[in-house]
Amino acid sequence: MRRDARAYLWDIQQASDAILRFIAGHDATTFAEDELVYSAVERKFEIIGEALGQLSKADPELAGRIPDMRDIIAFRNVLIHGYAGIEHRRVWDIAQSALPGLRMAVEELLREIAG
Numbered sequence: 742m743r744r745d746a747r748a749y750l751w752d753i754q755q756a757s758d759a760i761l762r763f764i765a766g767h768d769a770t771t772f773a774e775d776e777l778v779y780s781a782v783e784r785k786f787e788i789i790g791e792a793l794g795q796l797s798k799a800d801p802e803l804a805g806r807i808p809d810m811r812d813i814i815a816f817r818n819v820l821i822h823g824y825a826g827i828e829h830r831r832v833w834d835i836a837q838s839a840l841p842g843l844r845m846a847v848e849e850l851l852r853e854i855a856g
Contacts, residue, residue, distance in 0.1 A: 746803050749796035750851050756785040756792070757844040764836055773829035783820050783832060789843070790817020807846050809839065 763781050764772060772779055794814050797804035804810055816835065820827060 744795070744799065746796055746800040747851065747854055749792040749799065750803075750847050750854070752792040753789050753796075753847045754844065754851065756788040757840055757847070760785045760836055760840060761844075764833075769830055769833045772833050779829050779832065782836060783827065786832065786835070787817050787820050790814050790820070793817075803850065806850060808842060813839075813843065 760782050763778050763785070767775065767778065772782075790813055793804060793807065793810060794817070796807075797810065797814070807813070820832075
């Protein structure tokens, strides 16, 4: 059974919120030193990328409205397949700079879909 596009957006929203909770109170150094936190953040980024990849198959037009969609999916692939070369600073920077915009775009799409 195919999932509704809203479910993928909701997954992205929930994973984004979790990342923001996980990194609260950290800076780049303490983030890189806390294996539990950086592992959890990386996992949530994997979920975001996978949900966006699935959304792009279920509703390409809707997914295309998410800024940097292809970059987000590519980042998920790096996390999964290039795990040995992941730099915690890069993950931290993405969480700080790109995640809030993604979160806002997804929230707007969910509001729009809800009517």
